Amino acid sequence: MASPLFELKNITLRSNGQTILNNVNLEINEGEFILISGVSGSGKSSLLRLFNRLDSPSSGEIYFKGKQLSTIQILELRLQVGMLFQKAAIFPGTVKDNLMPLASEKEKNQTKDKMLHLLREMNLSQTLLDEDMSVLSGGEQQRISLARVLLNQPEVLLLDEPSSALDPENTRLIFENLEYLNQNKGLSIVLVSHNEAAQNLKGIRKLIMENGNLRPTNEVMDEHF
Amino acid sequence: MNTFDPSTISFGDLFLSLLLIVLVLAIVGFLKLPLIKPLLMGTVRSFLQLILLGYALQYLFALNSAWQIALLFLLMIFYASWEGKRRQKIAIPGYWRLQVLTLSISLGLIMATVLLIILDLEPWFNPVLVIPVGGMIIGQALNGSSVMSNNLANYFQKQQLEVETLLSLGASRYQAALPLIREAVRTAMIPNINALNTVGLISIPGVLVGAVLGGVDPLTAIKYQILVMYFWTATTTLSCAILAFLISGVFINHHHQLQRNLFYKLRSS
Numbered sequence: 001m002a003s004p005l006f007e008l009k010n011i012t013l014r015s016n017g018q019t020i021l022n023n024v025n026l027e028i029n030e031g032e033f034i035l036i037s038g039v040s041g042s043g044k045s046s047l048l049r050l051f052n053r054l055d056s057p058s059s060g061e062i063y064f065k066g067k068q069l070s071t072i073q074i075l076e077l078r079l080q081v082g083m084l085f086q087k088a089a090i091f092p093g094t095v096k097d098n099l100m101p102l103a104s105e106k107e108k109n110q111t112k113d114k115m116l117h118l119l120r121e122m123n124l125s126q127t128l129l130d131e132d133m134s135v136l137s138g139g140e141q142q143r144i145s146l147a148r149v150l151l152n153q154p155e156v157l158l159l160d161e162p163s164s165a166l167d168p169e170n171t172r173l174i175f176e177n178l179e180y181l182n183q184n185k186g187l188s189i190v191l192v193s194h195n196e197a198a199q200n201l202k203g204i205r206k207l208i209m210e211n212g213n214l215r216p217t218n219e220v221m222d223e224h225f
Numbered sequence: 226m227n228t229f230d231p232s233t234i235s236f237g238d239l240f241l242s243l244l245l246i247v248l249v250l251a252i253v254g255f256l257k258l259p260l261i262k263p264l265l266m267g268t269v270r271s272f273l274q275l276i277l278l279g280y281a282l283q284y285l286f287a288l289n290s291a292w293q294i295a296l297l298f299l300l301m302i303f304y305a306s307w308e309g310k311r312r313q314k315i316a317i318p319g320y321w322r323l324q325v326l327t328l329s330i331s332l333g334l335i336m337a338t339v340l341l342i343i344l345d346l347e348p349w350f351n352p353v354l355v356i357p358v359g360g361m362i363i364g365q366a367l368n369g370s371s372v373m374s375n376n377l378a379n380y381f382q383k384q385q386l387e388v389e390t391l392l393s394l395g396a397s398r399y400q401a402a403l404p405l406i407r408e409a410v411r412t413a414m415i416p417n418i419n420a421l422n423t424v425g426l427i428s429i430p431g432v433l434v435g436a437v438l439g440g441v442d443p444l445t446a447i448k449y450q451i452l453v454m455y456f457w458t459a460t461t462t463l464s465c466a467i468l469a470f471l472i473s474g475v476f477i478n479h480h481h482q483l484q485r486n487l488f489y490k491l492r493s494s
Contacts, residue, residue: 015486016486016489052393053480053481053482054389054392054393054482054483055482056480056482074480074481075395075396075397075481076395078392078393078394078395078481079395082393082394083393085386085389085390085393087386089386089387089389089390089391090387091387091404101390101391101394102391102394102396102400145390148394149393149394152394152395
């Protein structure tokens with residue numbers, strides 16, 4: 001039987017004397033779309049940061065495709081496990097410069113077709129490529145940030161409250177992008193969001209984070225009904 | 226005819242120079258700047274420190290072994306690094322150690338270039354030249370790199386999102402820190418580059434004035450001043466670049482993780 005994409009075993013995270021995550025166990029299979037919700041400060045963003053080793057757990061083990069995360073070359077891991085933050089990071093220059101902030105001018109020009117293709121997939125105008133990134137709307141900037149992550153062709157996409165700074169229309173657009181990527185491209189997604197609209201995403205497995213503990217939402221449903 | 230005799234300045238004359246500090250105090254008082262105490266402290270300290278230095282130099286210039294001079298520089302570097310640490314607004318773990326390393330490398334490289342290659346000094350440890358040159362290098366490296374490290378820490382604190390975005394895209398810690406390193410080093414170099422461009426036209430350096438007042442022929446003093454300007458610039462650039470990379474290695478660990486807790490501690494303190 002194939003290993004799960006991600007497997008978290010007894011994950012605990014402590015910071016400044018506080019327990020942020022308390023013995024979290026989770027399995028994520030390839031192609032799954034996971035939604036983690038919960039109140040602010042419950043530990044959901046802290047959990048997400050462990051998947052691409054932006055942080056390391058205090059104890060417990062994480063496996064990615066059957067391999068212990070700590071044994072995988074970290075820069076290689078981050079190419080396979082992309083991450084989008086609450087707000088778009090804006091680097092000086094055009095959208096093209098922002099799509100490949102570490103690349104040389106030559107590399108950017110060689111990747112231009114791929115960039116245009118991604119903009120089209122994100123329902124963004126291809127004319128944006130040479131626009132100054134800083135003059136675009138927050139929604140456009142966030143979707144370009146998503147395209148930036150996708151340029152690495154990751155197998156997994158981590159999203160930390162990607163719609164928290166967006167209006168309902170831009171939230172809808174970015175969620176549509178995520179559904180498309182999961183259902184048409186087979187991308188595995190872990191989305192952290194407390195946005196109501198996220199609950200209606202197609203094909204999601206819902207989890208809730210509460211005081212550093214993770215559980216399926218149906219447990220909450222059972223308690224209330 | 227110039228009848229000025231440089232050896233005639235007395236402590237009485239120096240006492241009169243306090244009139245200039247009275248002028249500063251008047252302006253500080255008028256603008257209600259909270260600087261009276263540090264200004265008075267600085268005035269007294271600079272007087273005492275320089276007088277002490279004068280007496281110390283008389284003794285130090287008599288040193289005639291490379292080991293004694295190396296030990297003197299080591300003590301100066303230790304003290305300068307402590308001073309650099311004191312100037313940091315954001316506490317950087319291990320800063321003193323990093324500053325000692327930075328100052329040692331900068332002093333070693335710049336002094337070797339100046340004394341062995343440019344001036345071809347034999348023996349290299351002639352204290353009359355080595356001690357003032359070394360002192361200037363340490364002082365310049367301290368000033369430049371402590372301004373740079375304050376700026377760099379500030380950029381790291383304000384641009385956590387940008388740094389983590391680059392790390393998440395697969396950048397190594399130094400690739401992710403490079404935009405911030407560039408900006409911090411550039412800012413620290415600006416005063417030196419401005420000085421190179423304006424010296425002799427709209428400014429006359431204090432060291433040159435001091436040498437001429439001390440009786441040195443102006444053209445000779447100027448030749449040394451050119452050398453001093455170049456090694457100041459080299460010292461600032463080298464020390465800032467070294468320390469910037471060392472500090473980036475503290476803010477982003479070898480697992481390429483931004484140490485955000487360093488900034489939390491700052492906020493809560």
